[in-house]
Each structure stands twice: as structure tokens, then as C-alpha cells.
Amino acid sequence: MVPEAISPKPLLILLVEDNPDHTELIRRNLENHQRTIRLCHVSDGEEALNYLFRRQGYADAARSPRPHLVLLDLRLPKIDGLEVLRQIKTSEELLRIPVVVLSTSNAEPDILRAYRHYANSYLVKPIDPAQFRELISTIYSYWMRWNNCPWCLRPHGSENLQSA
Amino acid sequence: MDGDTQATERIETPGAHQDRWQTLQPPHLARQCFQKLSDEEFTRSLTQFPLESPNPILRLSREGAVLFANPASQKSFPEWEISPGCIVPDPLRTWVDVAFLALETCPYEIEWKGRWYQWFFVPFSEAGYVNAYGFDVTEQKNAQRTHQESLAELERKNTELELFVYVVSHDLKTPLITIRGFLDHLEHDAAEGRLDRIADDIARIRKAARKMQLLLDDILQLSRIGRVANSPEMVPMGELVQEAIELATGPIERSKAQVSVANDLPLLWGDRQRLLEVFQNLIDNAAKFTGEQPDPQIEIGVCDGSPEGGGCICYVRDNGIGINPRYHGRVFELFEKLEPKSDGAGVGLALVKRIIEWHGGRVWVESEGRGTGSTFYFFLPPKKEEKEDNPHLPERSATNRPCSARCPSAPGFAQMETAPFSAKREETNHGS
Missing domain, CATH: 3.30.565.10 (Histidine kinase-like ATPase, C-terminal domain)
Structure with a gap:
């Protein structure tokens, strides 16, 4: 992959997921893209907000760079995903970060609430492992390869790089 | 005689002939029903009509002084010591003012000694008094409360049920994704000979399966509370x-x-x-x-x-x-x-x-x-304890204090001598 080789810094995904097994499944499905992306994992809503608002252990901006994508589970310990989403989307500093909700719930109220708080996308974790793999690789190609993120507006976009 | 019988029939079934009954009821026709009474007796029976009402009826001056009270009102509210000229306690006192201000019939509710009364205040502003008609609505109130309680209970159960559905869609799905996902990885890892990961895959699958079992046990246990009571x-x-x-x-x-x-x-x-x-x-x-x-x-x-x-x-x-x-x-x-x-x-x-x-x-x-x-x-x-006081009987409310203030010079009281309180006491005895 040409653009991956050129890309100077790996793109950062902040994964907010309380289930260690699901975290591992997502991590393994992204293993092939290790050189282009970096996965930063936090396991509850409070830690996610600490990271994003650079509080407590994340006060050093160098240690908590802005993610290019937040993958957010909804049902989280301490502070739930919806509240994390609300705080991101009401913060002048953070609201431009794409937030993709990745939840097991396909309940209508969850979906509606997530969009009401300006989620960029709502994805339901598939039970079927082949579909799960496909979903993760689609997230990668859409959000990390094609999507232009506010922090990484590479000059002339990725088409140029690809055709080069 | 013919007309007599017809009229009597109508009295017995006023509901069925409501419309006709109202149109056919000029005083002379109503009078026919009471032919056994002399004119004088008939007139007196009409004036005594509110006295015989089982519901409390009061006539109050603008100041809230009692101009007239029927025996039922004294019986229902003995603590108010209703007598001619006494000022009714709040909130009735306030409702008199409101009735004169609003000049319309307003129903109010009051709780007194565990019973609920609905009061209709009908103001006659030119005459300077208000008629207050009380109705005991305790039974309706209790029925309403029981109804609301069972409704709340149903709503609570419904919310709980929705939560259970949510659990199925989320908390059971979570370990299922883990099991199927790692089975898939297990297959690949075994095929590729990655022995280092196989043990981890199996451990995760086992743990997730155990979690599903725990969750099922918990849900069963939870559903038994209140349902299976020893x-x-x-x-x-x-x-x-x-x-x-x-x-x-x-x-x-x-x-x-x-x-x-x-x-x-x-x-x-x-x-x-x-x-x-x-x-x-x-x-x-x-x-x-x-x-x-x-x-x-x-x-x-x-x-x-x-x-x-x-x-x-x-x-x-x-x-x-x-x-x-x-x-x-x-x-x-x-x-x-x-x-x-x-x-x-x-x-x-x-x-x-x-x-x-x-x-x-x-x-x-x-x-x-x-x-x-x-x-x-x-x-x-x-x-x-087995024998408990009725918990639904509330303490006497502080606002419904008995009336103590007296107003001896209540306007219009002199004319009310035809409805003396002593006479009504006799009626009470007959009635009860």
C-alpha cells in the first residue's frame, strides 16, 4: 500500500471499550494495519474524558495526542458512552473529532440518542465473526484511509498520494 | 287519578325519561305528586328539602360566616362546631373569596378526618352569599388511588420488562460475540500453528461462556423476587x-x-x-x-x-x-x-x-x-403487627383547623331563623 508507506505518523484511534475480549477482537482485526494506525485503549467513560480533556494522568499533551477517530462503546462503567459523546460534542476543542459509536445494542432509543448527541456514525457489533472482521476493516478503510480528519488535513488529500 | 299515576311513574324512573321529565315539570305538575299534603305542608317540605340532604350544604356570607347549615354538615364536620354566624375555617373561607371573585361554580376538594369531600361553591353576588354543596367522594378517591397504584405498579413492571429485553440484546450478546469471535481466531491460530495464542483464545471463550451462565442465573434469581415469596x-x-x-x-x-x-x-x-x-x-x-x-x-x-x-x-x-x-x-x-x-x-x-x-x-x-x-x-x-391502624387514615391536617372565630352580627342571619339549628338537631335524630 503506497499511502501507508508514505504516511509519516500513524493515525490514532481512541478505543473506548470496557470489554477486554472485544478490545482484543478489535485489536487483532486491526493488526494488519499496525504501521498506519495506533490503537489507544481506555476502558471506561471517565478515563476517556480524562484522556480527551487532558486531565490527571493525561495532562501532558505529548502523551495524549488528539485521536483521528473515537470508537465508542455505549454501556460503560462510571460514565456512560452517551455522556462521553455529549461532552465531546459540546466542547469547542473536541467537537470536530469523528466519533463512531460501536455498540452491541441495536435498540432504537440508543441509536436515536446517539445521533441526537451528534454521533458521526452508529455501528452495531455483528455476532458473526466474518461480519465482525468485515466491519472493522470497513471502519479502517473508510475512517482511516478515505476520510479527511480535521487534525490531519494532508495537502491535496489522499488521491494524489495514491496516484503517485 | 290517571295523571297522578303517570307522574308517579316518572318520578320513579327519572333517568329513563330525563328529557321529558324536565320539560313536563312545571310546579303544578310536580304538585300533583304530593296531593296528600296540604299546600302549607307542601311548601314547608320544599323549604326543608336541603335539610334532608345527606350531603353537607352551607350558605355562607361574603365574610365566610355561616348563614345556613344543614344537619349533614354538622354531622360530617363536628369539629368545626358549625353554628349560625361562625366563620368557616380555611380552606373554605378562602374558597368563598375565590367564588365571589371568579363568579363561577368551582369544585374544590378537601380531606377531613380520612374522608374526601368535594365542594361546589355557587356564588350569588347580588344577594351577597354563596351556597356551598359538599359531596363525600371518599369511595371514588380510594378507587382512584387503587387504580393509580396498580397503574404505577404496571408501569414499573413494564419498565423492568423492557430492561430485560435490553439485557438480551446487549448483555447476552456481548459474551456471544466473544465466543464466536475467538472460536474463529482459534481456528486460524490452530491452522497457522500459533500455539502461543491458542491457550488465550480458549480461556477467553471459557470465561465468556461462564459469564453467560452467571447472567442467566442472575436473571432467574432476579425474576423470583416478589414473585416467589416464602x-x-x-x-x-x-x-x-x-x-x-x-x-x-x-x-x-x-x-x-x-x-x-x-x-x-x-x-x-x-x-x-x-x-x-x-x-x-x-x-x-x-x-x-x-x-x-x-x-x-x-x-x-x-x-x-x-x-x-x-x-x-x-x-x-x-x-x-x-x-x-x-x-x-x-x-x-x-x-x-x-x-x-x-x-x-x-x-x-x-x-x-x-x-x-x-x-x-x-x-x-x-x-x-x-x-x-x-x-x-x-x-x-x-x-x-397483625392489627395495624389503617395506614390510609391521615393525621388531621393543620390547615383544616376547627372554626373558632365567631361573627355574631353576620349579615342576613336574622332572616335565617326559619332554618334554626335546634330544629335541625331533631331532623338529625330522625335521620340517623
């Missing part, structure tokens, strides 16, 4: 605690916690099986969250001194990870987990809360925050 009995708390410790042996041994139980534990009143589940879950919880504590301790006992009105406050204390005060409310909610890494479905403490509340008690937690340990308390009320 009759309450006096249970020695010491016995319950010992049994609960045995049931929680696994988690206690894993945590290497020291469990100490206070001496002289009291008798508790409740459903034995459910109370055992309370202790088991609390001990389980204490053993699970010992954190980094090198010397984990669990202490079980009761608070000194019994609370007002009897009952008993029990506690299960640990010196484990503690709980941030911010989350003290959330720990008892269904499917809430503060520690993502803990196994269990977040049902245990919700179960404790429901069981205790089902017993009429209360549960709470005290903890200074992380690393300070936590103490779970619950209050269990004493054994209920």
Missing part, C-alpha cells in the same frame, strides 16, 4: 451469615480475605432464602473488590442501638478498593458495573436492593472513595 419468619442473623460465608467460599478464598463476624447477632424478620441471598451477594461483592489490599478484611455485624420504631441495621464492611461517592447511587442499579474487569453481570447489588426494599427496608453504601474500603448497610424493619 412466608417471613424470625431468622437468626448469625446462622444466615455463616451459611452465606459458606456459599461465598470461592470468592473469599480467591481474595484471601479474613472474614470476621460479630457476636450476639439478633434475629431478623423476613424471607429466609432471600435474606441469605442478600448476605451472600454482599460478602461476594466485598471479596471481589479487595483491590491491591495486602491484608483484605471483611467484617459483618449490626449497628449499636436499634433505630426509632424498631428494626435493625446490618452491615458488611471491607477494606478494599472503595467507591467514589459520586457513584454511590449507581452501584445499586441493575446491570451497572463500576469495575470493567470484574466478572459478574452487575446484578448482585441490584438484587440486594430489591430484596431489602421488598422487605420494606433500605440499603446504602458508605465509602470515602478509592482505596478506603466500603461499608454496605441495610435496614430491616421489625416484624409487622
Whole structure:
């Protein structure tokens, strides 16, 4: 992959997921893209907000760079995903970060609430492992390869790089 | 005679001929029904008509002074000591003002000595008085309350059911994704000979399957509260605690916690099986969250001194990870987990809360925050006495104080001599 080789810094995904097994499944499905992306994992809503608002252990901006994508589970310990989403989307500093909700719930109220708080996308974790793999690789190609993120507006976009 | 019979029939079935009855009822026709009475007697019977009403009827001056009161009003509100010229107490006094201001018939409700009355205030502003018609609506009120209570209960059940559906869609799906996902990886890892990952894959699958089983058990247990009730009995708390410790042996041994139980534990009143589940879950919880504590301790006992009105406050204390005060409310909610890494479905403490509340008690937690340990308390009320005062009978309200102020020079009172209170007392005796 040409653009991956050129890309100077790996793109950062902040994964907010309380289930260690699901975290591992997502991590393994992204293993092939290790050189282009970096996965930063936090396991509850409070830690996610600490990271994003650079509080407590994340006060050093160098240690908590802005993610290019937040993958957010909804049902989280301490502070739930919806509240994390609300705080991101009401913060002048953070609201431009794409937030993709990745939840097991396909309940209508969850979906509606997530969009009401300006989620960029709502994805339901598939039970079927082949579909799960496909979903993760689609997230990668859409959000990390094609999507232009506010922090990484590479000059002339990725088409140029690809055709080069 | 013919006309007589027809009129009588109409009186007996006014509902069926409502429209006709009203149109056919000029005074002379109504008079026909009472032919046995002399004119004088008939007129008097009409003036006495409100006196015979089983409902309280008052005529009040602008100032709220009683111009007329029927025996039923004195019987219903003896504490008001209604007599000519006395000022009615609030809130009736206020309603008189409102009726004159609004100049329309307004119904009001008042609770008096456990009975509900609806009052209609009909103002006659030129004459300077208001007629107040009271109706005893206690039965309707009670029916309404029962109805509302069962509606609330239904709504609560419905919410709970929705939560259960949510659990199926989320909490059972979560381990299922893990199992199927890692089975898939297991297959690949085995094919590629990646032996290092196989053990990890299997462990994750096993753990997820176990979690599904735990969740199913918890859901079943939860659904039994209130549905499967064993009759309450006096249970020695010491016995319950010992049994609960045995049931929680696994988690206690894993945590290497020291469990100490206070001496002289009291008798508790409740459903034995459910109370055992309370202790088991609390001990389980204490053993699970010992954190980094090198010397984990669990202490079980009761608070000194019994609370007002009897009952008993029990506690299960640990010196484990503690709980941030911010989350003290959330720990008892269904499917809430503060520690993502803990196994269990977040049902245990919700179960404790429901069981205790089902017993009429209360549960709470005290903890200074992380690393300070936590103490779970619950209050269990004493054994209920068989014969209890009706809890629906409220205390006499302070606003409905008996009328004491007298107004001897109530305007228009002189004309009301035809409805004397002494005469009405006789009526009361006949009526009752």
C-alpha cells in the first residue's frame, strides 16, 4: 500500500471499550494495519474524558495526542458512552473529532440518542465473526484511509498520494 | 287519578325519561305528586328539602360566616362546631373569596378526618352569599388511588420488562460475540500453528461462556423476587451469615480475605432464602473488590442501638478498593458495573436492593472513595403487627383547623331563623 508507506505518523484511534475480549477482537482485526494506525485503549467513560480533556494522568499533551477517530462503546462503567459523546460534542476543542459509536445494542432509543448527541456514525457489533472482521476493516478503510480528519488535513488529500 | 299515576311513574324512573321529565315539570305538575299534603305542608317540605340532604350544604356570607347549615354538615364536620354566624375555617373561607371573585361554580376538594369531600361553591353576588354543596367522594378517591397504584405498579413492571429485553440484546450478546469471535481466531491460530495464542483464545471463550451462565442465573434469581415469596419468619442473623460465608467460599478464598463476624447477632424478620441471598451477594461483592489490599478484611455485624420504631441495621464492611461517592447511587442499579474487569453481570447489588426494599427496608453504601474500603448497610424493619391502624387514615391536617372565630352580627342571619339549628338537631335524630 503506497499511502501507508508514505504516511509519516500513524493515525490514532481512541478505543473506548470496557470489554477486554472485544478490545482484543478489535485489536487483532486491526493488526494488519499496525504501521498506519495506533490503537489507544481506555476502558471506561471517565478515563476517556480524562484522556480527551487532558486531565490527571493525561495532562501532558505529548502523551495524549488528539485521536483521528473515537470508537465508542455505549454501556460503560462510571460514565456512560452517551455522556462521553455529549461532552465531546459540546466542547469547542473536541467537537470536530469523528466519533463512531460501536455498540452491541441495536435498540432504537440508543441509536436515536446517539445521533441526537451528534454521533458521526452508529455501528452495531455483528455476532458473526466474518461480519465482525468485515466491519472493522470497513471502519479502517473508510475512517482511516478515505476520510479527511480535521487534525490531519494532508495537502491535496489522499488521491494524489495514491496516484503517485 | 290517571295523571297522578303517570307522574308517579316518572318520578320513579327519572333517568329513563330525563328529557321529558324536565320539560313536563312545571310546579303544578310536580304538585300533583304530593296531593296528600296540604299546600302549607307542601311548601314547608320544599323549604326543608336541603335539610334532608345527606350531603353537607352551607350558605355562607361574603365574610365566610355561616348563614345556613344543614344537619349533614354538622354531622360530617363536628369539629368545626358549625353554628349560625361562625366563620368557616380555611380552606373554605378562602374558597368563598375565590367564588365571589371568579363568579363561577368551582369544585374544590378537601380531606377531613380520612374522608374526601368535594365542594361546589355557587356564588350569588347580588344577594351577597354563596351556597356551598359538599359531596363525600371518599369511595371514588380510594378507587382512584387503587387504580393509580396498580397503574404505577404496571408501569414499573413494564419498565423492568423492557430492561430485560435490553439485557438480551446487549448483555447476552456481548459474551456471544466473544465466543464466536475467538472460536474463529482459534481456528486460524490452530491452522497457522500459533500455539502461543491458542491457550488465550480458549480461556477467553471459557470465561465468556461462564459469564453467560452467571447472567442467566442472575436473571432467574432476579425474576423470583416478589414473585416467589416464602412466608417471613424470625431468622437468626448469625446462622444466615455463616451459611452465606459458606456459599461465598470461592470468592473469599480467591481474595484471601479474613472474614470476621460479630457476636450476639439478633434475629431478623423476613424471607429466609432471600435474606441469605442478600448476605451472600454482599460478602461476594466485598471479596471481589479487595483491590491491591495486602491484608483484605471483611467484617459483618449490626449497628449499636436499634433505630426509632424498631428494626435493625446490618452491615458488611471491607477494606478494599472503595467507591467514589459520586457513584454511590449507581452501584445499586441493575446491570451497572463500576469495575470493567470484574466478572459478574452487575446484578448482585441490584438484587440486594430489591430484596431489602421488598422487605420494606433500605440499603446504602458508605465509602470515602478509592482505596478506603466500603461499608454496605441495610435496614430491616421489625416484624409487622397483625392489627395495624389503617395506614390510609391521615393525621388531621393543620390547615383544616376547627372554626373558632365567631361573627355574631353576620349579615342576613336574622332572616335565617326559619332554618334554626335546634330544629335541625331533631331532623338529625330522625335521620340517623
